Amino acid sequence: MIDLDSFSAEATGFLESNLKRCGETDAAWGSGPDGIELHGLEQRSDAEVAAEVAAARRWQAQCFDGGFAWITGPAEYGGRDLPIPYERRWRELEQGFAAPDRTALNIGLGMLVPAVFAHASEALKAEVLPGLNRGDLVGCQLFSEPGAGSDLANIATTAVRDGDGWMLRGHKVWTSKAQFGDLGLCIARTRRGDAPQSGLTVFLVDMHAPGVDIRPLRQMNGRASFNEVFLDDVRVPDARRVGAVDDGWSVVRTTLTSERAAVGSGSTTPGPRLLAGILRLARHTGASTDPLVRQQLADLYTRVWLVDITAQRVQAASRAGRAAGPEGSIGKLAHAGNLQRMSATVTAILGPRLGADTGEWGTYSWADLVLGVPGVRVAGGTDEIQRNVIAERVLGLPREPKGTA
Numbered sequence: 001m002i003d004l005d006s007f008s009a010e011a012t013g014f015l016e017s018n019l020k021r022c023g024e025t026d027a028a029w030g031s032g033p034d035g036i037e038l039h040g041l042e043q044r045s046d047a048e049v050a051a052e053v054a055a056a057r058r059w060q061a062q063c064f065d066g067g068f069a070w071i072t073g074p075a076e077y078g079g080r081d082l083p084i085p086y087e088r089r090w091r092e093l094e095q096g097f098a099a100p101d102r103t104a105l106n107i108g109l110g111m112l113v114p115a116v117f118a119h120a121s122e123a124l125k126a127e128v129l130p131g132l133n134r135g136d137l138v139g140c141q142l143f144s145e146p147g148a149g150s151d152l153a154n155i156a157t158t159a160v161r162d163g164d165g166w167m168l169r170g171h172k173v174w175t176s177k178a179q180f181g182d183l184g185l186c187i188a189r190t191r192r193g194d195a196p197q198s199g200l201t202v203f204l205v206d207m208h209a210p211g212v213d214i215r216p217l218r219q220m221n222g223r224a225s226f227n228e229v230f231l232d233d234v235r236v237p238d239a240r241r242v243g244a245v246d247d248g249w250s251v252v253r254t255t256l257t258s259e260r261a262a263v264g265s266g267s268t269t270p271g272p273r274l275l276a277g278i279l280r281l282a283r284h285t286g287a288s289t290d291p292l293v294r295q296q297l298a299d300l301y302t303r304v305w306l307v308d309i310t311a312q313r314v315q316a317a318s319r320a321g322r323a324a325g326p327e328g329s330i331g332k333l334a335h336a337g338n339l340q341r342m343s344a345t346v347t348a349i350l351g352p353r354l355g356a357d358t359g360e361w362g363t364y365s366w367a368d369l370v371l372g373v374p375g376v377r378v379a380g381g382t383d384e385i386q387r388n389v390i391a392e393r394v395l396g397l398p399r400e401p402k403g404t405a
């Protein structure tokens, strides 16, 4: 096995030959793009989004071909078979370079890969894992429905046997990335069971298949980053089933735990980047001399790095095929809380400049943070649901009483 220092030298060489280093100019006021990145919830035109997705896919493919896309993954699926510290070292090194934003690939990499890796047949793993890890396939998650969000077992989408495949029919909602998705991890009811969690099965749906109808949903910032997806007798081969028939709930649990870890993790959270932007804003406006703002900034700095360091460990473990535990909920809850605090801090610094675009660089763009944070607190399980998980599984408090219906 390559030692960590040789790996670092190889990774640095690869990064230097493909990307520019983050220079001093990036930290200067008025330089670089005027916008914030918030889990893909920020305002962008369709053309900008398409360009970002293309850049993300290109960079992911370069990383994959260079041996840096799935460092902890098994070699037979395109991984590098190296231990977690190598993944962490790669992330640290990559942060020093101007790498394209890979938010568009987060669901595929952070949720579909762990679910497929843990539950799918060998043939399905070989078919889709290299493509997902290389960015050739963009993943989305077809879980939520109009009547099933926190209470996911309440889904109404059905899958009925049809020869050597299944016929899926239903209505999914809030599906992020579906507009450029290739594969959707879909939960459907295959049997009515005694408990709502039984009789569910998970499939990988080809998002370009006949019967898949994707309709954008517009958010309060004007952007449509998620969609409704109608499945109108969509045929899915049995070979695209993930996990056993009627045992989809275990796949759901793997996916949701990985999702929480991914949302709160250092590799995907915009926390450190946003914090750097807020520090630059505070210096530019002079707010950094205000003792109250300084106190908020110091508090934020501590919290952001705490989440980042803790969650890097969780996500590396998840990408190495080990089930992430309830600590994913802690990371997600803490990350959402940090974003809420950042929102309050930029509001204190900018005041009315957040509400009206004066054209001044680096000011109005922070409205995206204020308008996007509520979505982050809901996506991937709401704050209340994360608190329930922590209360029951970490603190060992009595389980929430369930209704009798």
Ligand SMILES: Cc1cc2nc3c(=O)[nH]c(=O)nc-3n(C[C@H](O)[C@H](O)[C@H](O)COP(=O)(O)OP(=O)(O)OC[C@H]3O[C@@H](n4cnc5c(N)ncnc54)[C@H](O)[C@@H]3O)c2cc1C
Pocket: 041, 140, 141, 142, 143, 144, 145, 146, 147, 148, 149, 150, 151, 173, 174, 175, 176, 177, 226, 374, 375, 376, 378, 379, 380, 381, 382, 383, 384, 385, 388, 400
């Ligand atoms: C930005 C964004 C992106 C998303 N992307 C996706 C996606 O790609 N794929 C996908 O499948 N879904 C996605 N979702 C949907 C998301 O998973 C659901 O919105 C979320 O699980 C909450 O479900 P709900 O909206 O139905 O709210 P509900 O479950 O109806 O909850 C309403 C309120 O009741 C509270 N509540 C519910 N149950 C309890 C309880 N037991 N104890 C205490 N309080 C409770 C909730 O905390 C919330 O405040 C996304 C959502 C957002 C905002």
